[in-house]
Amino acid sequence: MAAPSEFLQYIDDKADAFIQRLADAVGIPSISGDAKRRGDVIKMAKWLNDQLTALGVETKFVDLGKQELDGQILDLPPAVLGKIGSDAAKKTVLIYGHFDVQPALKSDGWNTDPFTLVVNKEDGQLVGRGSSDDKGPILGWLNVLQYHHENKRPLPVNIKFCFEGMEESGSEGLDELVERESKPGGYFEGVDCVCISDNYWLNDRTPCLTYGLRGLTYFKVTVTGPGRDLHSGVFGRTVHEPMTDLIHLMGRLVDPTGKILVPGVDEMVPPADEEEKAIYKALDYSIADVQSAAGGEVALSSDKVEVLMGRMRNPSLSLHGIEGAFSEPGAKTVIPAKVSGKFSIRLVPPQTPEAVDPLVITYLKSEFAKLNSKNTLIIDNLHGGKPWVADHKHWNFEAAKKATRAVYKQEPDLTREGGSIPVTLTFAESLGVNVLLLPMGRGDDGAHSTNEKLDRSNFIEGSKLLGTYLYELAAIAK
Numbered sequence: 001m002a003a004p005s006e007f008l009q010y011i012d013d014k015a016d017a018f019i020q021r022l023a024d025a026v027g028i029p030s031i032s033g034d035a036k037r038r039g040d041v042i043k044m045a046k047w048l049n050d051q052l053t054a055l056g057v058e059t060k061f062v063d064l065g066k067q068e069l070d071g072q073i074l075d076l077p078p079a080v081l082g083k084i085g086s087d088a089a090k091k092t093v094l095i096y097g098h099f100d101v102q103p104a105l106k107s108d109g110w111n112t113d114p115f116t117l118v119v120n121k122e123d124g125q126l127v128g129r130g131s132s133d134d135k136g137p138i139l140g141w142l143n144v145l146q147y148h149h150e151n152k153r154p155l156p157v158n159i160k161f162c163f164e165g166m167e168e169s170g171s172e173g174l175d176e177l178v179e180r181e182s183k184p185g186g187y188f189e190g191v192d193c194v195c196i197s198d199n200y201w202l203n204d205r206t207p208c209l210t211y212g213l214r215g216l217t218y219f220k221v222t223v224t225g226p227g228r229d230l231h232s233g234v235f236g237r238t239v240h241e242p243m244t245d246l247i248h249l250m251g252r253l254v255d256p257t258g259k260i261l262v263p264g265v266d267e268m269v270p271p272a273d274e275e276e277k278a279i280y281k282a283l284d285y286s287i288a289d290v291q292s293a294a295g296g297e298v299a300l301s302s303d304k305v306e307v308l309m310g311r312m313r314n315p316s317l318s319l320h321g322i323e324g325a326f327s328e329p330g331a332k333t334v335i336p337a338k339v340s341g342k343f344s345i346r347l348v349p350p351q352t353p354e355a356v357d358p359l360v361i362t363y364l365k366s367e368f369a370k371l372n373s374k375n376t377l378i379i380d381n382l383h384g385g386k387p388w389v390a391d392h393k394h395w396n397f398e399a400a401k402k403a404t405r406a407v408y409k410q411e412p413d414l415t416r417e418g419g420s421i422p423v424t425l426t427f428a429e430s431l432g433v434n435v436l437l438l439p440m441g442r443g444d445d446g447a448h449s450t451n452e453k454l455d456r457s458n459f460i461e462g463s464k465l466l467g468t469y470l471y472e473l474a475a476i477a478k
């Protein structure tokens, strides 16, 4: 069933108002990883709830309990659940998204304030934290709802919504909610399929459907010893320095080619055969694409298949930062007393946090023991999630393919995403239904980076795509 032309026209006609709504959403700095911003994440939950109810969705907040963050006990932001339509003759689709964002400071290198959406008239870019990840896609669904509500048109399917405010910080509390509500009599009973718009095209020109995500395990490794920060002239070469120990440990995790040095981690993953490599070879992607998205000529290989496998089907270990280290301008001659290194490993099948974490912990301890340091090592696992791979021949994907052809007049790429959305596998396993990832933004959007943007055309055509997908779902016999 094609989407009504009236719907497509409506989305075009309302584009400026939709962009204003995106500006309102970006204006709430809902950073889940920053204790000081927890009030803003909760404000964002309320804002989203108000939008949904105004568009005819019956909603409820679900309290997800409490969390310890930076030594404080904080309320977790509530999940926002919603439902619209209960026609037994129609399919029911569950839509997931997240209203929290990654941290962003102008001083990180943004050209403009990250929480003020800048509409660039020349190149059509909508610049602001969360524009692509994941406020733009969530608002895409609101745009679809608005057409049906304002024009009193029935939706082609029943919809249930599950929006969370902790995705960027480990989705705390959400797995339990999904497992509970997927049981008979639960909120998600009757769901036929799931759609998530929370990742990105491979490049800047070809829409894609995504059937895999990497999992994640995130570590914080602390080295401490001295009772306070020390003068390096007085204590240098006199005491065991926490930073020296930590840098040694961090340097033993991954080599500059990306090889993971923790014994057994890379080895868990079987090599790709020629048939699998052919899948990557066929994708519309080039080394120029990765370098232009990265903003530098820094690809690990000049072989497209190698680079794609590095992102889609192999694990990776990234070093993120060091808490407690001197990082301001100037030349302070300090020996920091306590430093914490942060790193994470992206996991692929058959890896799981349960299988990988013990290898990492044993290795860190044995490498630390080799240092003969009198400092103390503390290892914390901050959060984790399993990888996920779906059947992309399922009717849920077929509906999305038809919608992509209709809106973009292009055949979508079929991709596996390098990022992680921890709850995806929980939806698939708890509900026993197919999950589709239907991205809105482009590979060069700069999610998690400075100057994150969503192209106006991706926001508007992407909203049409989400709506058209619902009509294509409805056309498939139940």
Ligand SMILES: C[C@H](N)C(=O)N[C@@H](Cc1c[nH]cn1)C(=O)O
Residues within 6 Å of the ligand: 133, 134, 167, 168, 169, 170, 198, 199, 216, 218, 418, 419, 420, 421, 422, 447
């Ligand atoms: C792909 C999705 N939009 C995303 O960015 N997910 C995050 C999830 C996460 C886990 N820990 C912190 N954030 C990601 O892949 O980094």
Ligand SMILES: [Zn+2]
Residues within 6 Å of the ligand: 102, 133, 168, 447, 448
């Ligand atoms: Zn993200």
Ligand SMILES: [Zn+2]
Residues within 6 Å of the ligand: 098, 133, 134, 167, 198, 199
């Ligand atoms: Zn996201």
